Amino acid sequence: MHGHGASILVAAIASAFGVGLLQITGLLSAVVAADDVAGESGTVAFMLQLLAFVFIVIAAYVGAVVTSNTFATIVAGRVRSIALLRLLGSTASAQRNTIAREGLAVGVIGSLTGAVAGTAIAVALDRTAVATGFLPDVGFSYARPVLAVPIVGVLLTTWLASWIGCRRVLTVTPLQALSNATELRHEEVTGRRGRNAAAVTLVVIGGVLLAGALLLGLLTPLAVLVGLFGGIISFTGVVLAADAVIPPVLRLMGRLLGSRPAASLAAGNALRYPQRSARSTVGLVIGVTLVTTFGVAVASFEQMTRAAMEAEPELYQGISEVLAMVVGVVSLLIGFSALIAAVGLVNTLSLSVLQRTRELGLLRALGFSARQIRAMILAESAQLVAAALVIGLLLGGVYGWIGAQSMMGSVNGSPGIVMPGVPWIVIAAVVLASAVLTVVASWAPSRRATRVSPIEALAAD
Numbered sequence: 001m002h003g004h005g006a007s008i009l010v011a012a013i014a015s016a017f018g019v020g021l022l023q024i025t026g027l028l029s030a031v032v033a034a035d036d037v038a039g040e041s042g043t044v045a046f047m048l049q050l051l052a053f054v055f056i057v058i059a060a061y062v063g064a065v066v067t068s069n070t071f072a073t074i075v076a077g078r079v080r081s082i083a084l085l086r087l088l089g090s091t092a093s094a095q096r097n098t099i100a101r102e103g104l105a106v107g108v109i110g111s112l113t114g115a116v117a118g119t120a121i122a123v124a125l126d127r128t129a130v131a132t133g134f135l136p137d138v139g140f141s142y143a144r145p146v147l148a149v150p151i152v153g154v155l156l157t158t159w160l161a162s163w164i165g166c167r168r169v170l171t172v173t174p175l176q177a178l179s180n181a182t183e184l185r186h187e188e189v190t191g192r193r194g195r196n197a198a199a200v201t202l203v204v205i206g207g208v209l210l211a212g213a214l215l216l217g218l219l220t221p222l223a224v225l226v227g228l229f230g231g232i233i234s235f236t237g238v239v240l241a242a243d244a245v246i247p248p249v250l251r252l253m254g255r256l257l258g259s260r261p262a263a264s265l266a267a268g269n270a271l272r273y274p275q276r277s278a279r280s281t282v283g284l285v286i287g288v289t290l291v292t293t294f295g296v297a298v299a300s301f302e303q304m305t306r307a308a309m310e311a312e313p314e315l316y317q318g319i320s321e322v323l324a325m326v327v328g329v330v331s332l333l334i335g336f337s338a339l340i341a342a343v344g345l346v347n348t349l350s351l352s353v354l355q356r357t358r359e360l361g362l363l364r365a366l367g368f369s370a371r372q373i374r375a376m377i378l379a380e381s382a383q384l385v386a387a388a389l390v391i392g393l394l395l396g397g398v399y400g401w402i403g404a405q406s407m408m409g410s411v412n413g414s415p416g417i418v419m420p421g422v423p424w425i426v427i428a429a430v431v432l433a434s435a436v437l438t439v440v441a442s443w444a445p446s447r448r449a450t451r452v453s454p455i456e457a458l459a460a461d
Contacts (some may be wrong), residue, residue, distance in 0.1 A: 007070050007103075009279050011110025011158045012117065014063030018056045018150025019118030023142055025052040027126055028418060050221065050407070051298045054228055058290075060153045061232055065239060065286060066343070067161035073279055075166045103162020104222040107155040109134055115366050132357050146444050169418045192244075199241035206234025210402050217406030218416060220294025224407040231399045235289070238395070244284075246387060253383035261372065265363075266379035278382075284388035284434060287342055287394075293403065299421025300404035307407075340438060360450065370450040377446040381438045388436060393427065 025048045033046070074081070082095050119142055129135035209230025217222035238245075254267025269277070360373055368376075401420035408414055 007158075007162075008104045008110045008113075010063055010066050010070070011154055013109055013112035013339055013343065014157075015111040015114025015151055015154040016118035016121065017059040017114075019115045019147050020121050021052050021055050021059075021118075022144070022147060022150065023119055023122035024125065024146045025049065026144065027122065027135075027138075027140045034136065034138050041142075042452070047221065047407070050224065054224060054403075056150055056153070057228060057232070060150070060157050060284060062290060063154060064161040066156035066283065067103070067106070067158050068164050069279055069282055071099065071162045071164075075099065080141070082137045091151075094168060095165075099166040100159065100163045101168075104155075104159045106162065107158030111151045111154040111157065114154065117145065118150075119147075158444050175261065189374075190405055195240060199244075202237030202240065203234050204237075206230045206232070206237060209233065213406040214402050214409075214417070217409035218400075220410050221407045223409070224403060227399075227402045227406040228374050231293075231403075235395065238285075238391075239282060242282050243274050244263055245336050246278045246281045246391075247274040249387045249390075250383050254379065254385040257379050257382060260375075261368075263376075263379045266376050266383065269376075269380060281388050282354055283386050284438060286436075288388055288392025288430055288434055289396040289399065292393050293400040293424065295423040295426035296397050296400025296420055298400075299423040300401055300418070301408060301421075303421045304404065304408040304411075304414060304418060308411055311415070312412055344439065346440075357449065361380045364450070373450045374443070374446050377442050378439065381442045385435050389431060391430050393430070397422075 029048050078441070086092065123142060126135070126140065130137045207230070209226055213223045213227030213230055218228060251267050254263065257263040257267070363373060363376075379407060397420060404420075405417060409416065
C-alpha cells in the first residue's frame with residue numbers, strides 16, 4: 001500500500017466520522033428519551049436522526065471525492081510506467097483493475113480502522129460527559145447493527161472513487177512510454193462537449209432541487225433531504241466542470257500577483273496544465289465549502305431556533321439545554337469533515353509537486369534558481385487559495401443557508417424564510433487556515449524537489 005497512506009487516512013476519518021456520529025446521536029437520543037420534558041416530544045430525537053443521516057451522507061460523499069481526486073493524481077504520476085507496461089503487453093483494463101484493487105484495500109483498511117476509532121471517541125466523550133455531570137448515565141449500548149451502514153458505505157465509495165479516479169488508465173497508450181506523456185491542454189479540456197454538457201446539466205438540476213428544498217422547508221423538515229441531494233448533484237457538476245472553469249479563474253488571480261518571472265510562469269501554468277490545476281484547487285474548494293456550509297448552517301440554525309423560542313416560549317420550555325448540546329456536538333463533529341478535506345488537499349498538493357521533478361529540473365537548467373522555483377510554487381499556491389476561497393465561500397454560504405432553512409423553516413414559531421447567519425469567526429478561520437495549509441503543503445515538497453540537481457531531475461520519469 002505504498003503511496004496510499006493519505007488515502008487510507010481519508011477513508012478512516014470518513015468511517016470514524018460516520019460511526020462516531022451514529023454512536024453519539026444514538027446516545028443523545030437515549031438521553032432525550034430519558035428526559036422528563038424533552039422526552040415527551042419526538043421532534044428532537046427525529047431531528048437528531050435526520051442530522052445523523054445528513055452528516056453521514058456528506059462524509060461519505062466528501063471522502064469519495066477526495067479519494068477520487070487523490071487516485072487521479074496518483075495515476076497522473078504513473079502515466080509513463082503504465083504506458084511502459086502497456087508496451088510490454090499489459091492491457092488497459094488489467095492496469096485499471098490493479099489500481100481499483102488498491103482502492104478496495106484502502107477502503108477495507110480505512111473503514112475498519114475508522115470504525116474502531118469512531119466508537120472509541122464516542123465512548124470517551126460519553127464517559128467524560130457522565131463524569132463531569134454534563135450527561136446522565138443511561139446505559140447506552142454501543143454494539144448496534146446500524147454501524148454497518150457507514151462502514152460498508154465508506155468501503156464501497158472508496159472502491160468506486162478509485163475506479164473513477166483511475167479512468168485515465170484507459171486512455172494511456174504504449175506510445176506514451178517512449179515520449180513525454182503530458183496532460184490535456186486547455187483547448188482539449190474545453191472541447192469535451194459531452195462532459196461539459198453533463199456538468200451544466202447537473203448544476204442546473206441541483207440548483208432546482210435546492211430551490212425546491214428552500215420552499216418545501218416551510219412545510220416539512222424532510223425538505224433537508226431534497227436540499228442534501230441537490231447540493232451533492234450541483235457540487236458534482238462543479239467538480240466535473242473544474243478542468244474547464246477553474247484554470248481561467250486561477251490565471252486571473254495569478255495576474256494580480258504581478259509580472260515577475262515566477263508569478264508570470266505560475267499564472268501561465270494554470271492554463272498550460274488545466275487538469276493538474278483543477279485537481280489541486282478542488283481539494284481546497286471542498287474544504288472551504290464544507291466548513292463554510294456547516295458554519296453558516298449552525299449560525300442560521302441558532303438564529304431560527306432563538307426566534308422560534310421567543311415566539312412560543314411555552315412550547316420550547318425545558319429543551320433549550322438539549323438544543324445547545326446538539327449544536328455543540330454538531331459543531332465538534334464538523335471538524336471531522338474538514339479534516340477529511342484537509343488531508344486530501346495536503347496529499348494532492350504534495351503529490352503534484354513531487355511529480356513535477358522533471359519540469360522543475362528543466363526550469364533549473366534554463367536558469368531558474370531554487371529560490372525562484374519556490375517563489376513560482378508559492379505564487380501558484382496563492383492563486384489557488386484566492387480562487388478556492390471565492391468559489392468555496394459562495395457555495396458554502398448557499399448550501400449552509402438552504403440546509404438550515406429547509407430543516408427549521410416548518411417548526412412551530414419559525415419566522416419563515418430568513419437571511420442566513422454569517423459566522424465571521426469561522427470565515428476568518430477558514431481564510432487563514434486555507435492560506436497556511438496550502439503554503440505548508442506545497443513548500444516542503446518543493447524544497448525536496450529543488451534539492452535535486454537539474455541533470456538528475458531531467459532524467460526523472
